[in-house]
Amino acid sequence: MNNPTNSDDLSLKLFVVLTRALASIRKRVEEDIKCLGLNPTEFAVLEFIYSKGEQPIQKIGQKVLIASSSITYVVDKLEQKQFIRRKPCPSDRRITHATLTDNGLKLMDEIFPKHKDAMNTIFDGLDNKEKEVMIEQLKKLGYHAEKI
Amino acid sequence: MNNPTNSDDLSLKLFVVLTRALASIRKRVEEDIKCLGLNPTEFAVLEFIYSKGEQPIQKIGQKVLIASSSITYVVDKLEQKQFIRRKPCPSDRRITHATLTDNGLKLMDEIFPKHKDAMNTIFDGLDNKEKEVMIEQLKKLGYHAEKI
């Protein structure tokens, strides 16, 4: 327990535990989503447009952390599934917006509340206070890793 | 700050922060590794064999959390790079072990200490006490998500 070599490997161990915990969590989140014929990236894109309204494709990519070539692919898929539509921007012809179709809006109105419930179930291993603490600590970790 | 709607979305927020923090961290870890011509999965496989000695391919897959078809692919790559070698198991002819080559052992002897240093730098946003707390909380989260 208080083995002196322990502190050497705390970072390694934290990395492993972090990776595994998020893998377990993702598995559950994915289960919640894939029965709708969506993968996590597609859901994240819909979620972003749902909360912020129509968005330039490039902004979406930044938000869901994927490369520009990948966001093109995801938007293609969502357009095929009729959940979003591309809409050229009148004031800047480089920009294409993605906007929810009626279909997409109806879908999100229906599934988003359920999704939040599912998330609360998945994260029920911690109480609210613990979640708040972990959010702060993760931000610290993330900021630090970002600016190294 | 103490907005009453806050607690509703704590799980959602924790998921986002968790995802982003790990993404930032992974970017750094990947930088540390890719200059060796390895990707994170390949490194994890080498790390596992390095610490545990030669292992059945299937055990490696379990440890690094990838599907059986993927571990075949990764072991192929590492064999091409001459860092590991396949070795049939004499007592069970279904099993193939993967073992480090001299090359692979030399590589790991050289890079593993450096890797640990890099990890300590990456995780330097938290002190040891905070890391220990986070490890425990993440385990709770992971166990819970696992057994839902």
Next chain:
DNA sequence: TATAATTATCTCGAATTCGAGATAAAAAGG
């Protein structure tokens, strides 16, 4: 023992992601 179930690995095709580079439009600098 013969049959069924399980286990370990592999093959194959599909899905998702990336990076490099193309194209086109807008902005900045002279």
Next chain:
DNA sequence: CCTTTTTATCTCGAATTCGAGATAATTATA
């Protein structure tokens, strides 16, 4: 106004991962 730089999106090919199913060996069961 012309050139250069930046920005937004897309195309293409490669890398990585997965799931379904094949094969072969081992173990369990009738």
